[in-house]
Structure formats: structure tokens, C-alpha cells
Amino acid sequence: MAIEYTFIKSLVDRQTEAEKAMLDELEAGSFTFDHPLVKLNPYFINPLAAVICFKTEEETAVTIRVLGKEKEGTMMHTFPKAKTHILPVLGLYGGYDNTVEIELYRGKKHTVHIQTEPLSNDVPELVHMKTTYHYLRDELIFVSPALTDLATGFDYAGDVRWHLNIPTVFDIKRAANGNILIGTHRLLKLPYYMSGIYEMSMVGKIIKEYTIPGGYHHDHFELANGNLLILTEDLTSDTVEDMCVLVDRSSGEILKTWDYKDFLDPTKVAKSGSWTEEDWFHNNAVWYDEKTDSLTFSGRHIDSMCNIDFNSGKLNWIIGDPEMWPKEYLPYFFKPISDGEFDWQYEQHANVITPNGDVMCFDNGHFRSKNPDKRILNKDNFSRGVRYKINTDDMTIQQVWQYGKERGQEFFSQYICNVEYYKEGHYMIHSGGIQYYGDDASEQFAALMQDDPMVKTRSITVEVLDDEVMLELEVKGNFYRAEKLGLYHDQDNLPLGQGVRLGQMGVTKESDTLIPMDSCNEELSHIYEAAIEEEDDRFTFKATFESGQLVMLMLEQNDEQHGYFISTAKTPFAALCCGTFIEKDARKISCSVNKAGLNGTYDVRVIVDDKKYETGIKITC
Known part of the structure; x- marks a missing residue:
């Protein structure tokens, strides 16, 4: 057979079997x-x-x-x-x-x-850790992937004391019950749309896997009642990264959906330098403010943080440079008042609402202008953590704190990053996307230039207390976000029993047009290095094709046909917040098809250019 076939049992099920074997061994032994x-x-x-x-x-x-x-x-x-x-x-x-x-x-x-075995190549290389045991004590600084290095925790001495060997991506957040919440390692589609999130113990046991029909990206937030806000999208629409869902913690049921097109018109927003028609908002953060019962989203591609009413979805306010926005939106913007320095944020990440209602974020500063004629190069730019005080009565805004502007391009990240609020005057500022090409900040994403010796990537995480730097961690590579967490917590550190899988996969978008063609009754050639990996809720087709080839994956059952177009064109990414899954060889493709919406046993065939080939593989849904 020209195509390699593998069935992959879910990680949750494999862990359950391993735990049962361990407990059986304990009971049988002395x-x-x-x-x-x-x-x-x-x-x-x-x-x-x-x-x-x-x-x-x-x-x-x-x-x-x-x-x-x-x-x-x-x-x-x-x-x-x-x-x-x-x-x-x-x-x-x-x-x-x-x-x-x-x-x-x-x-x-x-x-x-x-x-233990030696650390793998997936562990980031330490440049320096500058702190003391008395400051960090038994907590670790955790960084999560943006390139090929994986989630890792560093102690006060810069030693690695925690590491995952699978690409669980986006932010690591501790839930109220002590477990951590993080994106799954199951890719739905490039560049980084994942199947959902894991609730996991620090040991690595998955307690619950939440599958989201539109997939998961960037961020999630636990409400006081335990339910989860998860960033997602409509996989059948023409836009991405512009939806949020509320997920029931116990059942995985989606309780509420917010579509950002309901409070902003994508055709009227003032664009950032990275805007595309498909990725018009690019939401990279969600925060719930209990005091105002509102949600704040970070729209990278409109250089703005948008706040809406939780129940009605009505737009309350926008923080960002109002230049080039249409008049109808200007009443939602704040007017700066300042007795000192003030800068707007651009292509920001990770908005946070402080206990007194101030708004913090990581101001990436990419382009640092709404006006294309005034945009600046990365080497002349700066990134920073920033805190704004807003007054929603008179719609004024003040900049009350920042860190990073003074460091110039050495602290500049055109993408990813976060800030954390611990208490008044005590913050983390994580510049995780520092990229150089030669001596200057790169204008291109490092993930697209992985083998270029001129590329250098760094991640710098700083903690300040009353404006004094208490910690600085620098590692090689880029890392989406950083968090400070203890390894243990006060509740159950290892819940035993069957892991639970909740939610469901959505129906995979099919091609609008099927190509009328009979099978040539030949097997797909080995030159395409094709493989199929089947799971209980989907299967993934992987192969290698030359740029420009016409490729369509077909599922056929008698007269029933489902076609999935596979692009072989080089994909331009205006944003690449996680390049972990980007192949060095641009000819390699990956196409996942969810079993949702399908019923029966299907023959898998592949159209390549002007022929439909057999794979010899059947998928039962």
C-alpha cells in the first residue's frame, strides 16, 4: 500500500489505561x-x-x-x-x-x-535568569510555545523543573481547583487552530478534554462559577478569530456565543498594518470583568481593545487610536488626558482589567500608526507593558504606567506576549516574540525563516515591583506567553479515575464545487509520501505536493461524495502567533476531516491534477 495508515488512540484513553495498570500493580504488590x-x-x-x-x-x-x-x-x-x-x-x-x-x-x-533522561531539544536554551530565591521561592516561570520549543518551567536558578513533550499551545492558566487549562495538542488546521483545551494536573494527567466545534485559539478565561470563556471561530465562514463561546464546565455544552461582527462592521474598522479580509479582528485575549458584567477582547488587527456587555453583546467602549475610524464609532473611543507621556497601543495582546478598573495590555507597537504613511520599521520601534486609567463617564483615558519603551528594539516583539497583574505596582511583562535578522529587529516571522542563519529569536520575561526589576528570564526562541505558578496547590494534585472528554467536533467545511471524475483505479504514488492518521473523531491526511498542484481529498460512499480542497500554494501569514506546526518544507500539507456530519464507511480517494487515485483506505464514521 502506498499510503501509511495509523490509528491513534486518544491521549485521555491511553492515560486512563496507564493509570489503571499502575493502580493494579499497587494493589497486587506489597x-x-x-x-x-x-x-x-x-x-x-x-x-x-x-x-x-x-x-x-x-x-x-x-x-x-x-x-x-x-x-x-x-x-x-x-x-x-x-x-x-x-x-x-x-x-x-x-x-x-x-x-x-x-x-x-x-x-x-x-x-x-x-x-531522568536528558532534556530534549524541545526545551528552550537559557540565556540568563536574574533573580533570587527569596523573590521567586518555589514558584516557576512557565513559558508556552510559539515556535518549536515546548512548554517549560524555570526555577529561580534558571534550571528546568517542568516540561511537556507534546505541543500544548497558547496560555497556561491555573484554574480555581488547582489544575491548569491549556490548549490541546490536536491541530484542526494551520496555522494554530486546535481542537479545544485540556484541564490537566501538573503531572500531565488530563482530567477533562473540552472539544470546541469551531476549534480553539489564543485564550480562555475561567468564570467564578467554573464555566469557561473560550476563543473560537465559525469554521464554515469566510472569517477567522472573531468569536467567543461560553462552555459549561461540567457538560462541555456551549451556553452562549458572541460573534464580533454583531458589534463591529468588518468593512468599516480602521485596519492595523497586519489586517486581512479573512483575519479582520484577530482576537488574542478575553477578559471578564465581574464589576461591569462585561467582556474585553483584544483585536490585534484593529489596534484596539473592545468591551461589550456580557448579556446583550452591545459595544460599550474601544481603547485604541481613533485615527481613520468612521464617525459612527468615534463616540466609543476615549480622549487622552495627560500631564506627561501618553502613547496608544498597537497590535496589542493579553488585555487585563485590574481590580480598580484600569486596563493593562502588552503593547506590541507593530507599525505604531494607523496611517500607512506614518508606519515605522521594527528596528526603530518599541514594545512595552502599559496600564491605562479610563473614565467611562467623560470617556477620558490616562497612561499611568509603562515598562519597555526605554529598552527600544531589544524588547520589541511584533507578535504574541502578555502582561500579568499581581497587585498594585507588581507586574509581569513578557516580551516573548523578539526576532532579529542580523543586527536589527526582523520584519518577517521567524517561523517562516527557520533555517536562515541570520535569524535570532529571544524571549525576555521581566517582573517589576514598585518599578524595581525583581526578575529577568531570557531564553532562546519565542514563547507565546509566560505565567508564574507553583508546581503544587492546596487541593487534589492528582485526581484519579477516567479522564473525561466533553464537547464535540464541528462539521469540516467542504469544497463548494466537486470535480466530476471517475477513479483511475491506480493507487496514489509513493512519491507523495502520503499517510492517514485516524482518531475516534476525525482523520488527518498528510502528504507532499509541489506548489500549484490541484489536490482534493475525497470521501465516497456509493453516490455520496464529500470533497475537501487542499491548497498547495505557499500560505502568507499576516499573523503567526504560534508557528509550532509550520513545516520547514512548504510542500508538506496536512488536512484534517472531522467525522461529525458523516455517517457510514467511506472510501478515501485523492484527486491530483487530472486523476482521481485510490488510497485503499476506508474510514468509518
Whole structure:
């Protein structure tokens, strides 16, 4: 057969099977405090985590310590009393004989050694970490992917103490129950539209997988009642990144949908320098403000942050440069008042509402003008974190804080990045998309120039307290966002049991026109390096074609036909907030088809230029 076929069992199911095997082994064996069962990376995706299992005759609390390379680097956590102990071990070093102490409450101590594999090439290379243990203590700075390096956590010394080996993308956020929420590693379509989000323990166990019909991109937000705001889109429409949905935390049901075309006219917005007709808004953040019952979205491609009423979807206000906007929208803009410096933000990311109602964001500053005649080159530009005070009574705005302008192009990121508010005067500013071409800030995305030796990428994460820099982490590569989190939390650090998959895939958009053609009864040639990966809810066709070839994937069942056009043209990206899935070889294509909306067993055929070829593969939906 010319086409390689693989069935991929879901990660949730594989983890459930592995956990059951571990628990069965614990029950069948005689694992005690002195002779525990130790499983390194039991859930497959976190090579710097382990689980230690044993039983005690009496209920007792247990403390786990992963000894640091120096005293301050020790990671520890005390678990509630029990007789059966299934304890997550977090903060292991890579390529190291880790010493782990187990201590019974007011009792004896036992030591085990856990040897880990060397860190992979997917771990970002440290340039420097400038901070102290007394500032960061046992928290880590986590960075999430924008290029090929994967999600990683650094301690105060710059040592890697947490890492995922699958491309879970976009922001890592801690939920109220202590788990983290992050995008899945299942790509729906390029460049970075994912199937949904994972709720995951720090060990790497997926508690819940939420599948979103329109896919997931960029950001999500947990409401006080646990329900989730998730950025998505209508996969059947001609526009992208302009929808948000409210997802029921328990069922995965979509409770409410906001379409940004309901409060802005895409044909009338004032465009950023990266605007396209398809990606007219480019939403990269969502924030819910309980005090005003409103949502704030960050529209990169209109250089604006837009606030709407949660219930009605009515537009409340817009923060951004009003130049070139039509008159009908000007009442929604703020007028700057300043006794000092003021700059508008451009192509911003990661809007945040502070407790007193101020608005923060990362001002990427790309082009730094609405007027095409006044736009500037990246090497002459700056990026920064910024905080604005707004008055919605008189529609005025003041700039009350910024960090980054003074650093010029060394801190400039034309894409991605975030700010975090901890308390008054205490902020994180993450410039994760620094890209150079030679000595100057690059005008092109590094993901599209991966093998060019002139390209250099960096990510700089800074924390300031009362305007004093308390931490600066610099690593090679680009990273979408940064977060500061502890490895352990006060609730259940390893919920056991079957992982849950919620929600559903949407119907994949089909070609408007089918090509009337009979099969030539020949197999697709091996020169196309074709492969099909099937999952329980979709399948993905991968192959290599030359630019300009006509290619259409066909599903056929008697007279029923479904056609999916595959573009072989080089794709221009006006925004590439995550280049993790971009192939170095532009000839390689990937086309995923969801099983939703299909019923029965289909023959998979492929049209290439003027022939329809057989693959010999059937897909049952």
C-alpha cells in the first residue's frame, strides 16, 4: 500500500489505561513506605514528573521533597493523611539522578532516587535568569510555545523543573481547583487552530478534554462559577478569530456565543498594518470583568481593545487610536488626558482589567500608526507593558504606567506576549516574540525563516515591583506567553479515575464545487509520501505536493461524495502567533476531516491534477 495508515488512540484513553495498570500493580504488590512503587512520567507527557505509590497501616500525612542541586532548589509538598498514598512528584531535574525524600508525618524518612533522561531539544536554551530565591521561592516561570520549543518551567536558578513533550499551545492558566487549562495538542488546521483545551494536573494527567466545534485559539478565561470563556471561530465562514463561546464546565455544552461582527462592521474598522479580509479582528485575549458584567477582547488587527456587555453583546467602549475610524464609532473611543507621556497601543495582546478598573495590555507597537504613511520599521520601534486609567463617564483615558519603551528594539516583539497583574505596582511583562535578522529587529516571522542563519529569536520575561526589576528570564526562541505558578496547590494534585472528554467536533467545511471524475483505479504514488492518521473523531491526511498542484481529498460512499480542497500554494501569514506546526518544507500539507456530519464507511480517494487515485483506505464514521 502506498499510503501509511495509523490509528491513534486518544491521549485521555491511553492515560486512563496507564493509570489503571499502575493502580493494579499497587494493589497486587506489597509496596510499603520503605519499598514504594515509583513510576516516572506515568502519563507520558511530562518527563520531569513521577508518581510514588505505597500503603501504610495507619492513616498519616506524607511529605515529598525533591532535593535541589542547592538547598534553595528543594521542592516539597505535604499530602493529606491516608492509608493508600499515590503521590505526584514534581520538580525533577532532567538528565539527573534526583534524590527524593519521603517523610511520614512526625515519623521516619526514606530516600529514593529517580534518574531522568536528558532534556530534549524541545526545551528552550537559557540565556540568563536574574533573580533570587527569596523573590521567586518555589514558584516557576512557565513559558508556552510559539515556535518549536515546548512548554517549560524555570526555577529561580534558571534550571528546568517542568516540561511537556507534546505541543500544548497558547496560555497556561491555573484554574480555581488547582489544575491548569491549556490548549490541546490536536491541530484542526494551520496555522494554530486546535481542537479545544485540556484541564490537566501538573503531572500531565488530563482530567477533562473540552472539544470546541469551531476549534480553539489564543485564550480562555475561567468564570467564578467554573464555566469557561473560550476563543473560537465559525469554521464554515469566510472569517477567522472573531468569536467567543461560553462552555459549561461540567457538560462541555456551549451556553452562549458572541460573534464580533454583531458589534463591529468588518468593512468599516480602521485596519492595523497586519489586517486581512479573512483575519479582520484577530482576537488574542478575553477578559471578564465581574464589576461591569462585561467582556474585553483584544483585536490585534484593529489596534484596539473592545468591551461589550456580557448579556446583550452591545459595544460599550474601544481603547485604541481613533485615527481613520468612521464617525459612527468615534463616540466609543476615549480622549487622552495627560500631564506627561501618553502613547496608544498597537497590535496589542493579553488585555487585563485590574481590580480598580484600569486596563493593562502588552503593547506590541507593530507599525505604531494607523496611517500607512506614518508606519515605522521594527528596528526603530518599541514594545512595552502599559496600564491605562479610563473614565467611562467623560470617556477620558490616562497612561499611568509603562515598562519597555526605554529598552527600544531589544524588547520589541511584533507578535504574541502578555502582561500579568499581581497587585498594585507588581507586574509581569513578557516580551516573548523578539526576532532579529542580523543586527536589527526582523520584519518577517521567524517561523517562516527557520533555517536562515541570520535569524535570532529571544524571549525576555521581566517582573517589576514598585518599578524595581525583581526578575529577568531570557531564553532562546519565542514563547507565546509566560505565567508564574507553583508546581503544587492546596487541593487534589492528582485526581484519579477516567479522564473525561466533553464537547464535540464541528462539521469540516467542504469544497463548494466537486470535480466530476471517475477513479483511475491506480493507487496514489509513493512519491507523495502520503499517510492517514485516524482518531475516534476525525482523520488527518498528510502528504507532499509541489506548489500549484490541484489536490482534493475525497470521501465516497456509493453516490455520496464529500470533497475537501487542499491548497498547495505557499500560505502568507499576516499573523503567526504560534508557528509550532509550520513545516520547514512548504510542500508538506496536512488536512484534517472531522467525522461529525458523516455517517457510514467511506472510501478515501485523492484527486491530483487530472486523476482521481485510490488510497485503499476506508474510514468509518
